[in-house]
């Protein structure tokens with residue numbers, strides 16, 4: 001794969017010499033992603049998505065919230081039967097019966113969560129901080145005593161006093177938690193704040209830090225990467241960035257940022273990203289925007305004659321990396337901005353040729369059609385070429 005990204009990225013990267021094996025992407029398409037209003041995967045769809053996530057090489061899949069329904073539990077059990085390489089986690093509240101239900105699904109581990117902000121304690125849980133802390137400890141100990149991998153999430157922790165987050169994480173760590181998660185539940189922190197918060201946790205807590213971000217202000221990916229830069233080694237993602245409200249940090253954007261803009265080689269099969277995106281698009285019926293980073297249909301499409309001309313001599317002039325790397329294809333679009341290069345590219349691509357003198361005529365015809373609002377696809381272009389040739 002050819003790529004060329006800004007050399008300025010690496011100027012301050014002295015602290016970022018991380019061991020790629022220590023970075024854990026824990027994808028939650030099947031849990032938070034499914035909590036997108038109106039979305040409900042069938043058990044078979046869940047299996048198909050889990051298999052594709054496993055093929056990509058995602059090390060941990062949060063497969064569901066078992067307490068929700070029988071169907072959810074069946075889906076998780078069926079995913080377990082696929083013997084995937086990915087570890088399968090289930091979400092639980094910090095309630096023993098939730099963990100028992102997760103255990104009945106045979107999962108490898110749990111993410112157990114409790115709200116930590118005063119808002120959540122007062123209006124949702126009606127608990128004191130002390131009560132929440134003891135629930136957290138109890139759940140972590142219970143999960144660990146049953147041999148599970150246990151990650152503890154402080155929900156809404158980006159709106160929680162630092163002292164209380166540290167108390168919770170210290171207690172969860174002492175109780176045996178394998179990882180502690182910051183959840184930016186309402187997507188309301190910004191990257192500098194995130195960097196500060198994770199630095200404080202890293203300086204005070206001896207555990208792996210995970211990060212779960214929401215996109216309410218369009219910062220889920222930026223905040224996740226800020227957390228990563230400060231030392232959070234586990235990053236929560238969803239395919240196409242689906243999830244509650246504005247969604248979560250997108251899997252494809254996170255892993256491509258790590259690969260391209262951070263230069264970290266990880267053992268992902270990146271070429272399945274496009275296919276995975278379309279699979280989730282199909283089962284959620286949420287169309288992927290054409291301009292969606294990495295997997296959008298316009299990401300490797302070019303119309304401007306100036307760009308097409310440059311791309312014909314070197315694609316990196318207008319692409320940071322080659323489309324095949326993520327399972328995409330380069331597309332030259334014929335339209336109002338096309339030029340001689342676009343015509344030549346298209347003729348080559350379709351195995352056609354016309355006399356030099358006719359190419360200008362084709363350009364004029366395309367521009368005229370585009371300005372009438374008509375689409376000039378391959379079929380229309382072929383017809384146009386036929387017409388021109390018939391007159392030669």
Ligand code: MN
Nearest residue numbers: 032185212244
């Ligand atoms: Mn969430």
